[in-house]
Amino acid sequence: MASKSSIYLDNAASAPLRVEVLAAMNEAGRAEFANPSSSHGAGRKAAACVDDARQRLLVALGLDDSWRVLFTSGGTEADALAVIGRTALVVDRTRKQAAAPTVVTTVIEHPAVLGCRSILSRMGAHLEIVESDRDGHVPPAALAEAVSPHTAVLSVMHVNNELGTVQDVDSAAKLARLKNPEIMIHSDAVQSLGMLGIDTLASSVDCMSLSAHKIGGPRGVGALVLRRGIELAPLTGGGDQEEGLRPGTENLVGIVGFARAVELCRHDDSGRILGLTERLQSGIERRIDGVQFHGRVLSGHILALSIQGIGSDVLVRALSDRGVYVSSGSACHSTRKSHVAKILGLGPNWGTIRFSLSWQTTQDDVDQALDVLCAVVRDFRV
Ligand SMILES: Cc1ncc(COP(=O)(O)O)c(C=O)c1O
Incomplete structure (x- = not known):
């Protein structure tokens, strides 16, 4: 684990x-x-x-x-x-x-x-x-x-x-x-x-x-x-x-x-995972401005969003340094911009990250991750 x-x-x-x-x-x-x-x-x-x-x-x-x-x-x-x-x-x-x-x-x-x-x-x-x-x-x-x-x-x-x-x-x-x-x-x-x-x-x-x-x-x-x-x-x-x-x-x-x-x-609780993803999204909406969420008709375990004024790499690194592990998209695109990032059509000063939850994610994880994300945005946004 x-x-x-x-x-x-x-x-x-x-x-x-x-x-x-x-x-x-x-x-x-x-x-x-x-x-x-x-x-x-x-x-x-x-x-x-x-x-x-x-x-x-x-x-x-x-x-x-x-x-x-x-x-x-x-x-x-x-x-x-x-x-x-x-x-x-x-x-x-x-x-x-x-x-x-x-x-x-x-x-x-x-x-x-x-x-x-x-x-x-x-x-x-x-x-x-x-x-x-x-x-x-x-x-x-x-x-x-x-x-x-x-x-x-x-x-x-x-x-x-x-x-x-x-x-x-x-x-x-x-x-x-x-x-x-x-x-x-x-x-x-x-x-x-x-x-x-x-x-x-x-x-x-x-x-x-x-x-x-x-x-x-x-x-x-x-x-x-x-x-x-x-x-x-x-x-x-x-x-x-x-x-x-x-x-x-x-x-x-x-x-x-x-x-x-x-x-x-x-036997997994996909409804519970969906609830946690929604909790994370509404917390971000409430506490961070300059955010764009991506996609509609979603599976419920993936939340992709872009934040204005911070690059994806900076976001992923800063979150990681504070113990929160997310990715900037697909693991297969760690070194180049993905085709999905391209279709989002965002300017260069928008950083995109992906949260993905699972059966082992708890409400506490989501709440703590939200606090850390708020702190990272406060400290790194230019
Ligand atoms: C949608 C999708 N297809 C295929 C794969 C590849 O699966 P595997 O890592 O088992 O080769 C992945 C894994 O990233 C995936 O997310």
């Missing part, structure tokens, strides 16, 4: 490992030492343990057996497997056609999706990026407009990691399917897990990316959850683990921890 001498409000980057998860991983690490591909008894026991975790994960997500789980090294790999894996298949099947396959996505996507661009273009496919409004929402009609009969994948994230905005994936999917019934709909649900219903999202999409370390599971494990019958091509050659779509010896201990974390976060 994070030390209580500090207040950790950067859970969207990575949340602390839950003690129950650590216990489950310890137990699995001790008991399941064999390779799940080995055909002896210990190997078969390890394989059963992975399959048990797969099944428990589906149950905890509220999904039935029309869904399947491919374990990956995290959300990044799950996104790539969906976007590149599906496009590779379509490129193969449509090699003789004149028009290149496209992937339609949004400008606010995680770099795990936007970063597929160069690989897609080397494959002869094209990534079409649809703009968002200033509030971080991408209109479903604009996404559908970009979809053509040659579109292999529509990838729309559920909750944006920098703003917390929730996209209308359902409307986008319905409109896209009207234009192209063959399209595969993917959603990056890494930030929704634990806050919004994955089962509801599932009714709109063909596959979803998840990551363990945002919900108290270990880093380095995630999953692509996809409907039975949806075909992909693997990103690497190798063994036949994970239906041959994600070759390599399974990260058994991580997988067990991931399944346990999903089981625990199902």
